[in-house]
Amino acid sequence: MEAIEPVYGTATLLLIAAGAVALLLFLIMKVKLHAFVSLVGVSVVTALVVGFPLADVPDVLMFGFADTIGSVALLVAFGVMLGRLLELTGGAQVLADTLISRFGERRAPLALGVAALCFGFPIFFDAGLVVFLPIILTVARRFGGSLLFYALPAAGAFAAMHAIVPPHPGPVAATEQLGGDIGVTLLMGLPIAVAAWYVGVYLVSRFLGARVDVPVANVVFGEARDAHGRTGAEQQEQGGQDGKPQLGQAPPAFGTVLSLLLIPLVLISFSTVLDTLDAAGVLDAGSGLPAFLGLLGSTTVALLITVVVAVLVLGRPRTSMERVRRIVDEALGPICSIILITAAGGMFGGVLELSGIGDALSSSLSDLGFSLILQAFIISTLLRVAQGSATVALTTSAGLLAGAVGQADLGSAQIALLVVAIAAGATVLSHVNDSGFWLVSRFFGMDEKTTLKTWTVMETTLGLSAFLIALGLWAVV
Template sequence: MEAIEPAYGTATLLLIAAGAVALLLFLIMKLKLHAFVSLVLVSVITALAVGFPVAQIPDVLMFGFADTLGSVALLVAFGVMLGRLLEVTGGAQVLADTLINRFGERRAPFALGVAALLFGFPIFFDAGLVVFLPIILTVARRFGGSLLVYALPAAGAFAAMHAITPPHPGPVAAADVLGGSIGVTMLVGIPIAVVAWYVGVMLVSRWLGARIHIPIPEVLFGEARDSSGRTPEQQGGANGNEAAPGHRPPSFGLVLLLLLFPLVLISFDTVIDTLVTAGTLEEGQGWAEFLGLLGSTPVALMITVLLAIALLARPRVSSMSEVTATLDDSLGPICSIILITGAGGMFGGVLELSGIGGALSDSLSDLGMSLIVQAFVIATLLRVAQGSATVALTTTSGLIAGAVADANLGDFQISLLVVAIAAGATVLSHVNDSGFWLVSRFFGMDEKTTLKTWTVMETTLGVSAFLVAGGLWLVV
């Protein structure tokens, strides 16, 4: 769908958006109304307030909901299945034990973050988080303390790589619109993303984890298990549908292979899209389209789940019916996560189609400030107003493209502008961002706590990236 012609001025639209966010927080945090119901209700009220024709409102609501649900539901379902198989067969414990033995307990959060930086290079934020979740939870269970200490370094690493570095679609699109080199943007973006992760995520997560205790959630993977996949009850002699006692846990190499496999497949799609955008690869070639199919996130995760069933579960579980029961058990708890995340996309979609982005863009097109500061400010305001980081990235790039062309900038300077735009599109993730709800539900945090942790960390990550890019801009 296309955005409507705004019925109100920019100031009025911003007030409506602010009022909608305030109403949503009031319903959830004060009245304790379920987040899914609250998000749908506020989406309807907002659609009426901004002036959508009543007959179009159902389609408007489905725009954001269906788009988000389509990308999240399959990803989360297959990701949780894979995570459950890793957990019940002892694979996650094997990986966690190896990680801890190599890096030590004190450096475990840092090791998780570094691993996520490497894994996050070709894989999208949400896919990486889903695949990595069992390892995060297993390490956190082993050492105790606040989940934030272990979860934020890894989640923040995926967020940093996804937002700032090619071959991810946001920075690739921004570099293309601004006429820059995708290769230079990658070479500049990766070190800035690493520095911004350490300052804005790693150090901040230590501070947040020491002050806010988040218990290890049981909703996704059930009770803690030992390396043979047994619950405490099973260790005491009870029987269940999980990995049978006595079976040896999988090897570290097998577990690592299963984690790397979807990343390799997904990288096919990501790299091919990047090559097509850069003009290196001609669009429409059959072999490239087939690799793109294998690399689409749902297909890649489905194939990995099938491999996990064959290589992990069947040698350690007595029958295929028990494997199916285990997978079925993993799906029930994620219904709420999927629906709430979809409803968050619905709310963001209403704001996107309301025309607030276009109205805000028109008023920000000539701010009379340094180009890199202008890029960051515009992206930040668009991100806060309508929630979508992708929209903020692409819209900001289009707005400043003319000024960038007139300034005759080199590839290095353009790459710094791409980082500044990505930084602005990262900060202040809140209730109109579907990613906010994904993190909130995966980590078992209520909305207030998510604002105090995830929103703060996303902001420090984005600001850190902008400060590094701004400092380099002054030097060159």
Template sequence: MEAIEPAYGTATLLLIAAGAVALLLFLIMKVKLHAFVSLVLVSVITAVAVGFPLADIPGVLKFGFGDTIGSVALLVAFGVMLGRLLEVTGGAQVLADTLIGRFGEKRAPLALGVAALLFGLPIFFDAGLVVFLPIILTVARRFGGSLLLYALPAAGAFAAMHAMTPPHPGPVAAAEVLGGNIGVTMLVGVPIAVIAWYVGVLLVSRFLGARIHVPVPEVLFGEVRDGQGNSAAEREGDGEAALDRRPPSFGMVLLLLLVPLVLISFNTVLSTLVSADVLDEGQGWVAFLSLLGNTPIALLITVLIAIAILAMPRASSMSQVTKTLDGALGPICSIILITGAGGMFGGVLKFSGIGAALSDSLSDLGMPLMLQAFVIATLLRVAQGSATVALTTASGLLATSVADANLGDFQIALIVVAVAAGATVLSHVNDSGFWLVSRFFGMDEKTTLKTWTVMETTLGISAFLVALGLWAVV
């Protein structure tokens, strides 16, 4: 879909966007209206307010919802299936014990973060989060305290790598638009992302975790009980309880987690090589490996392998494995619907022309190039929610100025980081990722704003300050 021609000026559109966010927070936090209902209602009101033709509004809502659901539903479904199999067979416990044994109990958050940084280089944020979720919850259950101490370092690591380092699509697109070198952008982006993660995520998570207690949610991998106190296994008679909890070896669990890592790497690396004109996407083997590396396909393959090597040796029949997987899918319906509705709200803001109007007004700010990159990306991020849209749009606005400045590849890489940093900060209710984190970690909206939004902001600011410091000395 294309954005409509704005019916109002930039100031009016931004006021509408701010009012929509305020109304949404009021409905959810004060009225206590269900988040899914609130998001759909505010999306409709916003679409009317910005001037969408009334006949087009249903299509706009469906597009934003369907586009988000299309990428999230399969990913979350296969991810929680894999997580449930790792949980009920003891695989998550084995991996957690091994990580803690190597790093030590006091360094458990560091262990999770370092593992997520390594896995996050080729894997997208949401895919990495769902694969790591059972490990995060297992470690948090073992040591107690606020879930934030363990969840934020891992989630923040995936967010940092996804936003700032090739071969992820956002920084790759930004480097291409600005005329930079993808290899140099990766060499610059990775160390900056790691430093920003340590300062803006790990240290901040310790501060937040000591002050805000978030209990470990049981809905995804715990025993879900009905009004009579019966668990799913007890209601079904021979469900999860029939699986033999003989812990698999660490090597088997690690191999299982490496499957999506390797498969998704095919897609991300090959896409980067195709973008750089090193490979032809029309070649059969390139297309085949890219298909295997498509995130839902990679997770489907991983789930099938997990059924074969984890579940079936511990079950007497496939029907028992199926009941275990059914138990994983039920509780995530709300997560998928709310995340999709968050994408609907973000889509309405995107297609309303708010981003385009804001871009036109920011095209000549008369400030230093690095600061301009950060500010433009930040404002676009806050206005319409999508980090990728903010990153690519801001890069397009800066392309002429960057070309006129005759910069080297290293300096362009720093500008890419500055744009990515601005596109990272202030994740809030118009960002579908905000709702994914909120529901996965069992946090209400107010707590998510006080934790995830704060952490994303400190991560982005830390990355920008590191890049700005390097810019000053080159």
């Protein structure tokens, strides 16, 4: 769908958006109304207040909901199937033990973050988070303390790579719109992303973890577990009638588990690299072998292949296919709420996007009188806060600045810094109109207030760190 012609001015639209967010927080945090019901209800009210024709309101609601659930449902479903198999067969514990033996207990959060930075180079934020979730929870269960010590470094690493570094679609699209060089954006964006992650995520996670106690969530994997991650029923089952474990008696080797996790990494790399080469005009990714590799590298297909391999390599050698079927089936139950709430968050963001608030802000902010890099950050930040989608904020901001960048005759390095500044603005202040906010909230078992105090703060420090580094380099490039 296309955005409607705004009925109100920019100031009124901003007030409507602010009022909608305030109403949503009131319903969830004060009235204690379920988040899914609150999000859908506020989305309907917002669509009516903004001025959508009554006949169009259902389609407006489905715009953001269908787009979000279409990507999240399959991703989360395959991810928790893989996570459940890794957990019950001991694969996640093997990974955690190896990680700790290499880096030591005190550096476990750093190790998780560095691993996520590496995996996050070709993998989207949500896909990486789903794959890493069982490892994060296993390490956190082993050492105790707030989950934030372990979850934020990994989640923040995926967020930093996804927002700033090609071949992720946001920075690639912004680079193309501004007439820059994708290779230069990669070479400059990568070290900036790593430095911003260390300052704005890793150090901040230590501060937040020491002050906010978030217990290890079992929202994905179900009921409470013992020190080995087993439920009471699993302890009895794994003991068996003859005293021998039926599942997980021989944990998989570290190489096996690592190879399994590398499958989606390699397959998704096919798609991202091919898309980048296609955008650069090097090859046609729409036919022949490139198209087939692109299909294998689509997130859904890559995770499907990984789950099938996990069933054959982890599950089937240790138990019957009937038991494997029950394991993956039971893994799906707890995630229904996660999928629906995340999709409803996409609905709310979609209503704000189609309301025309982005276009209204764009026209109002196109000539701020600031330097280009400051304009890039401010415009992107305001668009991000107003309508929630980081991708929309990033691509819209780049389109707004394209004319001015062309007139300024900037070099590739300066354009790369502008892309980082736009990505930084599109990262800060993740809140209730961002579907990613709800994904993180539900995966880590945090309520909305705690998520605002932790995830929103961390996303903001990450974005500010990236912008300040880019601003410093802008002065010397």
